[in-house]
Amino acid sequence: MKKIILFTTLLFISFTSFSQEKEIKALLEKQRLDWNTGDVTAYMQGYWKSDSLLFVSTSGIDYGWQKTLEAYQKFYPNKATMGYLTFDIKKIKMIDETHAFVLGTWNIKTEKDNPQGYFTLLLEKFKDGWKVVVDHTS
Numbered sequence: 001m002k003k004i005i006l007f008t009t010l011l012f013i014s015f016t017s018f019s020q021e022k023e024i025k026a027l028l029e030k031q032r033l034d035w036n037t038g039d040v041t042a043y044m045q046g047y048w049k050s051d052s053l054l055f056v057s058t059s060g061i062d063y064g065w066q067k068t069l070e071a072y073q074k075f076y077p078n079k080a081t082m083g084y085l086t087f088d089i090k091k092i093k094m095i096d097e098t099h100a101f102v103l104g105t106w107n108i109k110t111e112k113d114n115p116q117g118y119f120t121l122l123l124e125k126f127k128d129g130w131k132v133v134v135d136h137t138s
Contacts, residue, residue: 020130021092024100024123027130032087038079040072048124048131056136068135083110098125106137 027046034042044065047053051064055071062068076082086107093101102121107114122134 020094020097020100020125023125024092024102024130025089027123028087028089028102028104032085035082035085038082040069040076040082044069044072046132047135048126048133050133052133054134056134058138081110083108099123100125100130 031043031046034040034045047065047068049065051066053063053065053068055062055068059071062071086109087104088107089102089104091101091103093103095101100123102119102123104119104121105116106119107116117138119135119137121132121136123130124133125131
């Protein structure tokens with residue numbers, strides 16, 4: 001009986017983790033698609049809409065959803081500068097039921113250049129779904 005309970009528990013945990021990873025991948029894919037249509041505001045819906053959102057890049061450290069949106073709008077004022085974004089998710093590590101760590105690479109292809117780099121994300125699950133609460137992109 002103990003083996004059945006243990007097996008059932010492990011199966012449930014595995015299914016829950018798989019389901020959460022699927023939700024996280026769906027969020028990141030939606031962001032990628034929003035970026036590729038040139039809609040920065042829609043892209044930002046994947047971020048925690050809070051003054052405590054933390055965004056770290058080569059430009060420095062910024063706090064806040066609105067400030068992050070404004071920075072994106074400044075550096076990517078139109079579809080041409082936004083280019084075509086691709087991600088390669090290297091790892092999703094579930095920290096607990098409501099927090100996850102994501103490691104990946106990004107690549108933006110424009111007519112003029114092809115910047116690329118790495119990102120690490122801390123995501124939190126809220127009532128309305130998973131949101132990025134910390135983004136370190138380089």
